[in-house]
Amino acid sequence: MSLSASGVLTTEYLKEIGKYPSEERMKQGPVAVCECVEKIPCNPCESSCPFHAITIGENISELPCVTWGKCTGCGSCIPACSGLAVFVLNKSYSDEVGSVAFPYEYNYTFQVGDVVGAADRSGKRVCDGVIKRIVNTKKADRTTVVTLEVPIAFVDEVRSIYRERRS
Ligand code: SF4
């Protein structure tokens, strides 16, 4: 289903438009991906990067472009994005598992080491994951950055923690 029909981004689409890091790059270390595909006037991701790895330029309605060779995977851009559209992916440390770091703006009780459900871009539970890191900084206000370790085949799909619907 197309993006306009489903409203849900896909890895395939991001690859098609050149906005997704290569497998080779993800195996070299953590790297940011801006899953931002609407031309809106917005650029805090650009100024948040201490390594100048994100470029939007003078026309702030252009899509962000990550120079993956400059990105260290530090994650500073994750809470800077008000659209919750920036993630850091890492497939470098194991053949079995990798990690996804994402913004999280709900209340939570989980802790590092907990096993939780991992959700894809549509919110569907796709696998289990282990919480590896939880970062709350004053600068990020109340946007927590969570790093979740998941089976490596799911790194391209997992983008949050699964939340059960309350009936
Ligand atoms: S992860 Fe760090 S180095 Fe990479 S784009 Fe984001 S802020 Fe820049």
Ligand code: SF4
């Ligand atoms: S801050 Fe987020 S929404 Fe704004 S341009 Fe950057 S990635 Fe897109």
